[in-house]
Amino acid sequence: MDKRVASLPPSGFRSSKSIKRMLGVLLTLGLLYYLFVYIDFKDIAIAFSRISPGLLLVSFALYLALYLFRTLRFVHLNNSAISFRDMFSIVCIHNFFNNIVPLRIGELSYVYLVNRQKSGTTGMGIATLIVARVFDFLLLILFALVTFLLFPSAIVIPPTVYYTILAITLLLLFGLYSLLHFKSHIISVLRIFVRLLHLEKLRFIRTILDKIKESLENFRVVSSRRTMYLSTFSTTLTLFAQYLFSFLLIRGMGITFSFTDVIVGSLLILLVGILPIQGVGGFGTYEGAWTLVFLYFGVPSAQAIPAAFVLHFLQLFFLIALGAFGMIDYRVRIGPFR
Numbered sequence: 503m504d505k506r507v508a509s510l511p512p513s514g515f516r517s518s519k520s521i522k523r524m525l526g527v528l529l530t531l532g533l534l535y536y537l538f539v540y541i542d543f544k545d546i547a548i549a550f551s552r553i554s555p556g557l558l559l560v561s562f563a564l565y566l567a568l569y570l571f572r573t574l575r576f577v578h579l580n581n582s583a584i585s586f587r588d589m590f591s592i593v594c595i596h597n598f599f600n601n602i603v604p605l606r607i608g609e610l611s612y613v614y615l616v617n618r619q620k621s622g623t624t625g626m627g628i629a630t631l632i633v634a635r636v637f638d639f640l641l642l643i644l645f646a647l648v649t650f651l652l653f654p655s656a657i658v659i660p661p662t663v664y665y666t667i668l669a670i671t672l673l674l675l676f677g678l679y680s681l682l683h684f685k686s687h688i689i690s691v692l693r694i695f696v697r698l699l700h701l702e703k704l705r706f707i708r709t710i711l712d713k714i715k716e717s718l719e720n721f722r723v724v725s726s727r728r729t730m731y732l733s734t735f736s737t738t739l740t741l742f743a744q745y746l747f748s749f750l751l752i753r754g755m756g757i758t759f760s761f762t763d764v765i766v767g768s769l770l771i772l773l774v775g776i777l778p779i780q781g782v783g784g785f786g787t788y789e790g791a792w793t794l795v796f797l798y799f800g801v802p803s804a805q806a807i808p809a810a811f812v813l814h815f816l817q818l819f820f821l822i823a824l825g826a827f828g829m830i831d832y833r834v835r836i837g838p839f840r
Contacts (some may be wrong), residue, residue, distance in 0.1 A: 545808040553754040561751055565820045568743040569593055575736035578729055579630040583621040594828025601821055636678050637737045643671050646769045649762045755809050757801055767795035788814045
């Protein structure tokens with residue numbers, strides 16, 4: 503069966519995506535309205551004017567380095583089946599859609615683009631994306647934990663937040679362990695479940711089961727010791743580039759904010775990013791999360807909200823620039839999207 507035909511989603515799935523997009527738009531408008539009630543556009547302009555042109559260039563270099571490290575990670579996870587140049591274009595396009603399209607639906611763009619490669623499959627795309635996201639979260643947790651241990655008096659976490667993070671971490675570890683060691687059992691359970699519901703005759707259900715089986719089989723390649731070590735290293739570099747990017751821009755706006763504050767704050771940003779509540783372009787959710795981080799560390803609201811908007815605007819500008827490059831490069835070298 504042609505890969506394009508097999509990957510077509512059922513009409514019900516397409517309609518549910520339309521509903522999610524509508525909810526994302528409404529969420530964006532609601533959060534932006536709430537934030538704009540407490541902000542003056544002049545404050546955003548003032549905050550942006552404090553950032554020197556030299557710092558803007560350095561921040562773009564860090565943002566580009568972040569993409570290069572992500573590309574390196576996905577090359578490792580795909581066992582070098584996709585070249586660095588092709589993967590860089592995929593990462594640029596994937597990050598663009600993942601941040602622009604609401605409710606994290608843009609994650610599917612990575613799976614689609616990997617599937618279009620001669621050496622790539624849908625199963626490999628799903629497997630590597632899941633592992634990458636688990637790495638992101640676990641390493642962020644690790645860095646935040648080390649920060650808590652080194653600076654216990656400077657950072658206080660409410661018990662509810664602590665236990666929520668702990669529960670999510672344990673669930674992720676258990677889920678990853680299950681995917682790596684109980685692949686055949688998971689498929690057997692899913693097939694039994696489908697038979698009990700008398701769904702085995704539905705074509706799209708059989709296609710979904712085949713894709714799940716393919717993805718689980720690809721975890722064997724992804725979970726090799728060498729791949730895990732290299733992915734951990736490249737993910738660490740990615741996170742530090744992200745930390746430094748945010749830290750320099752925040753300090754460039756004249757806000758007193760330590761590097762450890764950025765590490766802890768990034769954990770909240772990630773938690774918000776994991777939840778399927780992202781609006782269009784991340785507007786509203788991104789500003790709201792950073793505003794909460796700033797307020798938690800004692801930054802006055804008059805500085806916090808404009809700074810959150812400036813951070814988001816600059817990240818979006820860099821995101822769109824690299825996304826446009828990725829699309830042009832991909833189209834020229836690989837071919838048009840179908």
